[in-house]
Amino acid sequence: MKTNDSYLSFLDIWHVAMWYLFLVAIGLTIVFVIRYWIKYSFAGTLKEKFDVASQHEIKSYLRANYVLAAGIFFFLNTVYDETVVLSPVWFFIRIFVSFCIGTLHIYIAYLIFKYYYPGPLEKKLKKLRYTPRINPGTGNEMKLLSEDEEDTYLDEGMQAEEDAFSVDYDVWIDPETQETKIEKYQGHLSAFECDRCGFQTLKLVKEDILKPATDHEDGEIQKEYECSYCGRVKRKTQKLSKNIDKDSLVAKSTTHAIPNIEAIKVEIHDTDGHTKMFEFQNTQQAKKFLEEFDFSKLHD
Numbered sequence: 001m002k003t004n005d006s007y008l009s010f011l012d013i014w015h016v017a018m019w020y021l022f023l024v025a026i027g028l029t030i031v032f033v034i035r036y037w038i039k040y041s042f043a044g045t046l047k048e049k050f051d052v053a054s055q056h057e058i059k060s061y062l063r064a065n066y067v068l069a070a071g072i073f074f075f076l077n078t079v080y081d082e083t084v085v086l087s088p089v090w091f092f093i094r095i096f097v098s099f100c101i102g103t104l105h106i107y108i109a110y111l112i113f114k115y116y117y118p119g120p121l122e123k124k125l126k127k128l129r130y131t132p133r134i135n136p137g138t139g140n141e142m143k144l145l146s147e148d149e150e151d152t153y154l155d156e157g158m159q160a161e162e163d164a165f166s167v168d169y170d171v172w173i174d175p176e177t178q179e180t181k182i183e184k185y186q187g188h189l190s191a192f193e194c195d196r197c198g199f200q201t202l203k204l205v206k207e208d209i210l211k212p213a214t215d216h217e218d219g220e221i222q223k224e225y226e227c228s229y230c231g232r233v234k235r236k237t238q239k240l241s242k243n244i245d246k247d248s249l250v251a252k253s254t255t256h257a258i259p260n261i262e263a264i265k266v267e268i269h270d271t272d273g274h275t276k277m278f279e280f281q282n283t284q285q286a287k288k289f290l291e292e293f294d295f296s297k298l299h300d
Helices: 002-041 046-076 088-116 118-130 147-153 156-163 246-255 283-292 295-299
Strands: 167-173 180-186 202-211 219-227 233-240 264-269 275-280
Touching: 002 046, 046 088, 046 118, 088 118, 147 167, 264 283
Parallel strands: none
Antiparallel strands: 167 180, 202 219, 219 233, 264 275
């Protein structure tokens, strides 16, 4: 009888503790979300909002969901008291089931913010980046310069960064006053869209040269891609050109205007298997890359 009374007393304490921990977890979840919203809302410029969203949005939402998962665990440990009273076995079963459900929530949240949410976030970031800026001094709408036009306003170091495609600069200019605003963005390599799951998670993992290219004959290379989400493995055989005619390639890429271009991706590989993928916003950027392309950049 004493053992049973001790067990019931323990359950009462456990029940109260779980309720308090549940409330704390819900409070922290709300704090994490609101703190991010405040940080984003009070970011002064569109560029600052871009930086906040790109660096903290997914991390903040994931952190909130991890704490929410703990809250789910705490809450589930307050239900079915009538059953748990019958035996300590049911108490441990409730803990196990609660842990499984909380873990499932973490797993689902991770999948959503790892593989789905980057798509909508990318659209949001593009809107923030390319929405016309307003000159705070005059109230005039500023114009985004093209790649060729912006070089005049970039120093040698900035141009070197852009030439290496590690950094991308946007230059906005007030047409009336000629005042400029320069914004810096990080360059990045891209993954392909997986034809099985539809996510941008298909990445190059291996290359095998089947037939080396020579000065007089094309070669062949087999490329193996793997999707980090669904595990799909895709192999593709491509020609290794005996040389690169950059002038003709540039001409072909810019002769015809293609409507509704969202991005241009250029993949460069050499006979040693060195490969890099570059993404450009327009044909001007791609043209500049092809005009200045040097194989040595693949090894930098």
